């Protein structure tokens with residue numbers, strides 16, 4: 001736009017508008033301002049959250065649950081949040097949903113400052129905390145959805161068609177006249193998702209959406225989550241299901257004691273956790289009475305996890321990837337690694353386990369390796 005070609009009055013009105021809006025001019029183009037990230041459904045910046053100690057523990061002072069969390073969820077992408085129980089995932093979801101105010105930091109939902117204008121932010125997001133609560137159980141699906149559509153500010157004349165749209169999206173069309181208590185657990189969970197989609201939010205916050213569901217229903221919910229993301233909604237997903245996260249997430253943040261350890265693709269998380277290949281097998285007591293011998297042999301090249309299974313041990317060796325560039329067995333192809341392990345048994349005149357399997361490490365293995373890292377006991 002050529003400002004010189006405008007009358008002085010029009011130019012002043014335009015400049016005044018630009019000063020009081022979120023728009024900047026750089027060589028005649030609109031460029032993003034702070035809090036106006038075009039691709040962000042959610043932006044958390046240096047978020048901290050503390051809780052006052054319980055009355056009996058007041059002298060201990062506030063308990064810090066989240067420390068300096070910065071996280072972005074892009075539109076159309078699924079950002080997963082994984083961590084052990086009590087790591088701070090639900091607290092973070094509650095802050096993103098405006099249910100909880102951070103002690104410090106900034107929260108922006110679809111470009112809206114959620115701390116300055118929580119009601120505008122709420123209109124742009126959907127929240128699924130799941131579980132059996134959250135609906136009027138004796139009222140019908142339709143009555144519940146009309147109530148929540150009103151809360152979501154869906155215009156009255158569009159209300160029933162909007163409800164029809166979201167019920168169809170989750171496969172609950174036909175259930176409108178059923179009381180909520182008549183729905184199965186999986187159907188109730190789908191209704192939670194339908195409710196969160198009312199008003200076409202730009203951000204969906206899903207806290208363990210498939211928790212407690214049978215595998216078939218969980219599969220359906222997962223494909224629903226993917227299709228919602230594909231429609232351009234940014235999704236923040238917390239889950240203890242590592243396979244689910246691996247399948248769905250574009251980015252995975254691992255949170256530990258209220259801090260983000262790493263955030264990126266599965267490959268980034270695996271590199272951070274320093275785990276490349278996993279060897280798993282069953283060890284009989286007549287093969288190796290003391291798994292400590294195996295642990296000593298692996299040494300610093302990996303992590304050995306054992307768990308009893310009847311009289312046997314189930315063993316997983318999380319081989320570090322650092323030695324992939326070096327000389328250790330983890331640097332070999334899985335076949336070479338398998339051969340190396342076979343030699344361990346042969347050198348001790350022991351049978352090589354028949355079920356020995358070497359496979360690439362997944363998210364669960366990376367997570368276990370992080371939990372087993374030195375010093376982790378102190379903070380996990």
Ligand SMILES: Nc1ncnc2c1ncn2[C@@H]1O[C@H](COP(=O)(O)OP(=O)(O)OP(=O)(O)O)[C@@H](O)[C@H]1O
Pocket residue numbers: 051052065083084085086087088089090091092
């Ligand atoms: N209202 C509260 N008052 C005091 N402490 C709280 C409160 N809410 C959460 N916490 C504490 O904050 C920590 C993190 O809890 P949060 O529920 O966010 O963990 P989480 O990662 O979601 O755990 P889980 O996987 O078990 O659901 C826990 O130590 C919890 O006890």
